[in-house]
Structure formats: structure tokens, C-alpha cells
Amino acid sequence: MSVEWDARLQAVELPKSMVNALVLDWLVNQGHHDAAAAFVRESGTPAGDLDGIAERMSIRQAVEAGRMQAALEALEALHPALLSVDPPNGGSDLQLLFALQQQHFIELVRAGDVAAALTHAQHKLAPLAEAQPALVEPLELTMMLLASADGADSPSAHLLHPSQRRRTATALNAAILRVAGAR
Structure with a gap:
């Protein structure tokens, strides 16, 4: 990584709400229901549809099996x-x-x-x-x-x-x- 790129990266300020939303999106997309629910509770990030995770992951696991x-x-x-x-x-x-x-x-x-x-x-x-x-x-x-x-x-x-x-x-x-x- 170049020094210039590192300096530009350090200069970017992301609001905590945006970072929290990204983390929650990743947890939901990957099917980590319990972790997503805990993250929502701890961070105060608005929860999307956490209920559909179990059904979606069940279908995904059936395909993988x-x-x-x-x-x-x-x-x-x-x-x-x-x-x-x-x-x-x-x-x-x-x-x-x-x-x-x-x-x-x-x-x-x-x-x-x-x-x-x-x-x-x-x-x-x-x-x-x-x-x-x-x-x-x-x-x-x-x-x-x-x-x-x-x-x-x-x-x-x-x-x-x-x-x-x-x-x-x-x-x-x-x-x-x-x-x-x-x-």
C-alpha cells in the first residue's frame, strides 16, 4: 500500500452509523442470526428483517448438502x-x-x-x-x-x-x- 493511499484512507471519516449498518448487513447476508441480533441490541442499529435469516440459511444449507x-x-x-x-x-x-x-x-x-x-x-x-x-x-x-x-x-x-x-x-x-x- 502506498503512503499516499494510506494517508487518503486515514483522512476518510465514516459515521459510526454507517459502519454499524455495514457490519449488520454482512452478518445478515452471511446468515449469522444470533450475532446480528446481539449486534442490533448492543449497537442500537435499526434491525432489518432478521426473521428471514433462518429460513434463508435453511434453503442455502439444503442446496449445499x-x-x-x-x-x-x-x-x-x-x-x-x-x-x-x-x-x-x-x-x-x-x-x-x-x-x-x-x-x-x-x-x-x-x-x-x-x-x-x-x-x-x-x-x-x-x-x-x-x-x-x-x-x-x-x-x-x-x-x-x-x-x-x-x-x-x-x-x-x-x-x-x-x-x-x-x-x-x-x-x-x-x-x-x-x-x-x-x-
Whole structure:
């Protein structure tokens, strides 16, 4: 870090309320309900919606654990617009919807249920790729998981890595926060 940058950084004064709001946002976004509640009590920072943290984190954890059916059912109950191709407010995110359905497909392949995976691809993934041509290539890459017995030898084997679940969970978490009106 340069001396000039350090001097400029030291010259910036942030109001305590702004710093507190940033800390609270981070705690809420990361799902630290108890810490966020304690921070609100101790700092006097206005609390946003702390009640939704547990439900959001439950959905995120289900995705990270590969329990896509449970995640999708919980998401349908809490934020059905995120799963709608044509929601009433017009705020559909086809890429997010594709990522969720792709992850469901991946979990079916991982479980060895090829028939269910193919049915899922036909009924859930293909229509999304048809609606948004940019999703055709990711669909093709996803379908390559079926090219080998366990998917490990596939050019798309990286989709079976736990980091894929985390990416999907992170994107979903951000979308839920956006829908809930978080900062």
C-alpha cells in the first residue's frame, strides 16, 4: 500500500452509523442470526428483517448438502416468484432458475437416477434454454455428465465438485436477499 493511499484512507471519516449498518448487513447476508441480533441490541442499529435469516440459511444449507428437492420446496413456499418463468412482477431470473434446475439435475446424476435426470432435463432445463438461447451451451455441458458412468470422466466433471453447490447456493442466497429487499 502506498503512503499516499494510506494517508487518503486515514483522512476518510465514516459515521459510526454507517459502519454499524455495514457490519449488520454482512452478518445478515452471511446468515449469522444470533450475532446480528446481539449486534442490533448492543449497537442500537435499526434491525432489518432478521426473521428471514433462518429460513434463508435453511434453503442455502439444503442446496449445499445436495438436497435440491427440499430446497426447491422451501423456496416455493417462501419466494415462489424466484421459481416462476413468468412471475407477476416480471422479475424472473432465468439464469438463477436454470442454475437451480441444473443443480437438481446434477444431484439426480450423482444419485445414479439417470431416468429421472433425463426427465428433469426435458421438462425443466430444456424449456429454459429454449427461452434464453445463452443457456443452450450450459445445458449441453450439463448433459455431458451422462456421457460416463459416474460423470467423473466427463468434460463437465467440475459440476460434480462441491464448489458447484456453493456457487448455486450463493447465487440463490443473493436472489433471496434481493427479493427480500436487503441492502
